[in-house]
Amino acid sequence: MASQNGTTYGYTGLFPIAVAQSSSLRTYLRSLDDSQRYPRGSPLSNVPIIHMARLAVIDTLPCQEMPARVDALKSHYLLFACDFDGGGVDVLIRDMVRHVPDQLTAIWGHCIRFPGTPSCDLLAAYFERCQLETNLFLADQPQASVDDILMGLMCRRRLGDFMRQLQHKPRDPAVLKRGFQLLWRSLQSVRPLPGEL
DSSP states (O other), X not given: OTTEETTEEEEEEEEEBOTTOHHHHHHHXXXXXXXXXXXXXXXXXXXXXXXXXXXXXXXXXXXXOTTSOOOOOSSOEEEEEEEEESSSHHHHXXXXXXXXXXXXXXXXXXXXTOOOSSOHHHHHHHHHHTBOOOSOOOOXXXXXXXXXXXXXXXXXXXXXXXXXXXXXXXXXXXXXXXXXXXXXXXXXXXXXXXXXX
């Protein structure tokens, strides 16, 4: 399947926006940047399987200048691109409904034929109808989950901090060993959340 690379799935969908809803949808999408309401960067950070997600409103196509003809859209569209851990759209939908049902409704409620969140099966079918075919999906770490990547980033950061401290103040080997063991133990009990690093 072209949308799957290892354990990571790449989804891209175009959802027709209801008439006269583009402006309010665009305003709502901009509000998702509010660091007071979403201190970890986005409400989609609360969905633990999402590696990356992008939302954009497409309301016009660029003109390629003459002699090309101007292309017109039949509707305005919501573009949603997302990489996540899982084997299909239904996995993404179930996690979004579980973790961000209000934001999901607030976004896709602007779109034509949005079935709502009561039935994950109907919602997954809706997302599949709006899905674009992926010819080649590249994932930089196709076997790594979001949790694996976050742990790797945290370990790298904490080890880098430890090494910087040593460069400024060399320590006795026994003190260095104890410091490293403390660092290692602390890494065993911590799990970073998306948006924290």
